Amino acid sequence: xxxxxxxxxxxxxxxxxxxxxxxxxxxxxxxxxxxxxxxxxxxxxxxxxxxxxxxxxxxxxxxxxxxxxxxxxxxxxxxxxxxxxxxxxxxxxxxxxxxxxxxxxxxxxxxxxxxxxxxxxx
Numbered sequence: 485x486x487x488x489x490x491x492x493x494x495x496x497x498x499x500x501x502x503x504x505x506x507x508x509x510x511x512x513x514x515x516x517x518x519x520x521x522x523x524x525x526x527x528x529x530x531x532x533x534x535x536x537x538x539x540x541x542x543x544x545x546x547x548x549x550x551x552x553x554x555x556x557x558x559x560x561x562x563x564x565x566x567x568x569x570x571x572x573x574x575x576x577x578x579x580x581x582x583x584x585x586x587x588x589x590x591x592x593x594x595x596x597x598x599x600x601x602x603x604x605x606x
Contacts (some may be wrong), residue, residue: 496545
């Protein structure tokens with residue numbers, strides 16, 4: 485394993501896991517900064533999670549990613565839902581849960597809930 489090359493700590497902005505990630509702007513990638521900690525140095529702290537830095541991609545995927553207005557999409561979904569008389573609770577989740585319940589009917593799974601919560605927390 486020690487002979488494997490180190491992974492690149494830089495990712496394009498459209499690969500970020502969420503909006504909470506700080507994106508390096510148009511000035512290009514700055515390899516030295518005051519608050520930057522090398523992900524290789526952080527491996528000992530928590531080997532399960534890799535810390536990446538994200539840059540603003542000027543290629544087509546980056547442009548398409550930034551052109552998406554998530555708030556407008558969510559508002560449109562809510563408006564369509566309200567127009568069709570749907571309740572505030574998600575009908576998709578209700579349908580999914582009904583499907584799951586129909587598939588597990590006959591299985592004794594409720595006594596495994598605590599174990600499942602433990603697995604999820606890990």
